[in-house]
Amino acid sequence: MDIEKVVNLAKRRGFIFPSSEIYGGLSGFYDYGPLGTILKRKITKSWYEFFVKPEEKIFEIETSQIMHKKVWEASGHLKDFIDPLTQCKKCHSNYRADDLIQEKTGLLVEGLKPEELTKIIHEKKINCPRCSGELSDVKIFNLMLATDIGPVSGDTAYLRPETAQGIFTNFKNIISSMRATLPFGVVQHGKSYRNEISPRQWIMRLREFNQIEIEMFFNPKKENDVPNFKEFAKTKIKILKQNGNPIDISAENAVKEKIIPNNFMAYFLAKEFLWYQQLGIPIEALRFRHMGKHETPHYSKGNFDLEIKFDFGWKEVVGNAYRTDFDLTTHQKYSGETFAMVDDDEKVVPHVVEPSFGMPRTVYAILLYAYREGTDRGWEWLQIPPKLAPISFGVFPLVNKDKIPEEAKKIYKTLKSNYEVLFDDSGSIGKRYARADETGVPFCITIDYDSLKKKTVTIRDRDSTKQILVKTKDLEKILQKLFSGELKFEKAGKLVK
Numbered sequence: 001m002d003i004e005k006v007v008n009l010a011k012r013r014g015f016i017f018p019s020s021e022i023y024g025g026l027s028g029f030y031d032y033g034p035l036g037t038i039l040k041r042k043i044t045k046s047w048y049e050f051f052v053k054p055e056e057k058i059f060e061i062e063t064s065q066i067m068h069k070k071v072w073e074a075s076g077h078l079k080d081f082i083d084p085l086t087q088c089k090k091c092h093s094n095y096r097a098d099d100l101i102q103e104k105t106g107l108l109v110e111g112l113k114p115e116e117l118t119k120i121i122h123e124k125k126i127n128c129p130r131c132s133g134e135l136s137d138v139k140i141f142n143l144m145l146a147t148d149i150g151p152v153s154g155d156t157a158y159l160r161p162e163t164a165q166g167i168f169t170n171f172k173n174i175i176s177s178m179r180a181t182l183p184f185g186v187v188q189h190g191k192s193y194r195n196e197i198s199p200r201q202w203i204m205r206l207r208e209f210n211q212i213e214i215e216m217f218f219n220p221k222k223e224n225d226v227p228n229f230k231e232f233a234k235t236k237i238k239i240l241k242q243n244g245n246p247i248d249i250s251a252e253n254a255v256k257e258k259i260i261p262n263n264f265m266a267y268f269l270a271k272e273f274l275w276y277q278q279l280g281i282p283i284e285a286l287r288f289r290h291m292g293k294h295e296t297p298h299y300s301k302g303n304f305d306l307e308i309k310f311d312f313g314w315k316e317v318v319g320n321a322y323r324t325d326f327d328l329t330t331h332q333k334y335s336g337e338t339f340a341m342v343d344d345d346e347k348v349v350p351h352v353v354e355p356s357f358g359m360p361r362t363v364y365a366i367l368l369y370a371y372r373e374g375t376d377r378g379w380e381w382l383q384i385p386p387k388l389a390p391i392s393f394g395v396f397p398l399v400n401k402d403k404i405p406e407e408a409k410k411i412y413k414t415l416k417s418n419y420e421v422l423f424d425d426s427g428s429i430g431k432r433y434a435r436a437d438e439t440g441v442p443f444c445i446t447i448d449y450d451s452l453k454k455k456t457v458t459i460r461d462r463d464s465t466k467q468i469l470v471k472t473k474d475l476e477k478i479l480q481k482l483f484s485g486e487l488k489f490e491k492a493g494k495l496v497k
Contacts, residue, residue: 003311006371007202009380013439015039015367015390016203028199028207035439036363038390038420040210043279043362044189046387047212050275051187054228058185058214059178063166065191066147066157074334075165075327077144077158080298084117085141085197090133096197097138101126111294114138143194145207159193164354167215168327171339182343182350183218183225183264201312203360210359216264217350219343220324223262224255235270238287239304246287259290261302261322264353272306272318272355279362280369280385285309288320299326308365317361323352370440382440383463386483392419393479394436394444400425408447411457414476419483437462443482445475458496461489468493 010016014033018025032040052058072078084097097117098110104126109117117138120126128135145159160166167174167186174186189212199205218225233252239259240246249259251266260266269288276286291303299321306318328339328349340347370382386392393415397408405425412423422441424432429446436444446458446467455472459479470478470493481487 001311001368001371003202003368005373005380006367009371009382009438010036010367016363028196028205030203030206030360035390039366039384039388040359040363042388042390043359043366044212046278047275047357050278051214051271055185056227057180057183058187059174059180060187060189061167061170061174062190063163063170063188065160065193066149067160067165067169069156069158070334071165071169071331072144072158074330075168076298076330077161077165078142081143081161082140083143083197084112084114084138086117086121086138087136088128088131088133089136091128091131093128093130094197095129095135097121099198100129111292111296114140141195141197143196145193145195161194162192162356163188163190163211163213164215164356165327167213168331171328171331172337175341182341182348183216183222183227185214185216187212187214189213203364204310204315206360212357212359214268214355215323216268216353218264218353219348220351221348222343223264223351226263226267229263229267232267232270232274235274237269237273238283240287240289240307242290242292260304262353265302265304265320265322268320268353268355269304269306272320276306276308276317276362276365278385279366279388280383281308281365282369285369287314289314289316297321299323308361310365311368315361317358317365319354319356319358321354321356323354325349325351327352374437377434377437377465379434379437381437381462384440384442386442386485389440389442390420391422391436391439391441392443392483394422394424394432394441396423396429396432396444396446397425398429398446398448402449403452404447404449407451411445411447411472411475415479433460433465443479445479459493464489466490467496469496470494 015036017031017033019029019031020026085094086097087094101107101109101120105124121135144161146156149155149157167188174180191208192211193208196205196207199207234250236248236250238246238248251270254260255263255266273286277283285308287307288304289307291305296303301324302322304320305316307314308317332339340349370384372381372383374380395408395412397405412421415421442462444460450456456469457472457475458467458469460467478492482492
């Protein structure tokens with residue numbers, strides 16, 4: 001698929017704009033337009049309903065995006081949050097070395113040492129993609145973004161590269177204020193910042209992005225005592241093992257066979273696999289990759305990346321890490337605070353399983369798999385799942401006279417109290433359908449002369465372009481059932497030929 005078509009549609013219809021575009025743009029930064037903002041909000045709402053609401057003990061917090069330097073010393077980010085950098089000797093363009101090697105050769109080399117990456121670049125004769133110039137030896141680049149606080153320089157703090165550390169530094173405040181007992185989780189949704197070497201691939205690799213992270217705290221002696229695990233234990237997931245062999249296996253069996261370290265990790269992997277299918281991502285485009293030891297972050301005892309197959313290949317969208325007690329223990333050491341909890345009359349520093357969701361990459365995947373060329377209808381369109389569609393319904397008066405607009409406005413206002421609704425009275429009805437399709441509107445309601453005489457309206461289905469006739473008094477109830485999937489479109493009213 002040509003991703004440029006998706007990018008152009010997303011900009012034209014108000015989903016995503018390049019940031020600071022009137023001044024030439026700023027690499028690694030994007031703005032969400034009116035429809036993109038609604039889409040992102042609906043994705044987040046769906047996430048909360050699936051991952052948070054069913055749980056008894058998951059608390060939400062919101063912490064500062066700028067944090068004390070010592071936070072990042074303790075977490076290891078100032079030392080270990082790094083990427084390999086190579087620079088063109090001719091045009092001075094910068095590239096992340098492991099990504100460049102993978103793009104040019106297909107080799108998965110994330111986590112290799114700088115000298116190993118340098119050797120591959122020379123052996124494979126990889127040159128600068130822009131000017132074909134020779135590339136420099138690979139060196140290490142820290143991704144942290146620093147800022148000076150106050151009127152006098154020298155008081156340095158950092159923009160957070162992940163939302164997780166705000167949860168760990170507030171650990172004592174949370175267990176005290178919420179009277180938390182193990183196991184429990186803490187979730188945070190917000191901005192993170194990484195000084196990426198070479199942002200690219202639209203909203204895939206950014207310098208500013210939204211994350212949703214859960215830190216699930218538990219007693220390591222009870223790593224398999226997950227309250228709701230039975231509900232998802234038999235969920236089949238696809239795992240690309242460290243030896244490169246893909247397997248389909250249930251969540252519970254993956255733990256029994258010691259592929260996944262514990263039930264807490266397996267629980268989240270199963271739920272993620274199901275949730276992304278609800279977002280419209282086909283099952284064949286989803287897999288978990290068991291990361292090798294050289295790829296695993298410094299804080300983790302086991303990582304499983306949920307990868308989606310994009311137009312350019314497979315890429316991580318959710319990082320799942322078994323962080324053990326690394327963060328709490330190091331913050332204990334650096335701060336002098338005690339983070340031990342009492343569980344079964346025993347003091348324990350909890351272990352942590354962390355699923356970390358990348359929101360822009362999720363948006364990218366949804367738009368990619370929702371995009372349709374529309375050669376049969378003459379225009380592009382988006383088959384976004386109805387619950388995620390930024391605009392739920394379109395309301396169109398057939399003509400702008402004879403009290404038809406007034407009747408259409410009444411219906412529009414009634415629906416708008418519970419849904420995002422578009423009112424469009426400009427141009428032919430065909431052009432209005434086309435505009436609605438391009439923005440992913442699932443159902444459009446047309447008000448005509450029969451709406452005044454017979455009290456009926458026409459509903460058009462985005463996916464099939466079929467139309468049905470229904471009574472105006474039944475409209476809201478029928479739309480609700482169509483929207484939820486409770487009612488099939490062809491059975492919702494009289495088919496219009």
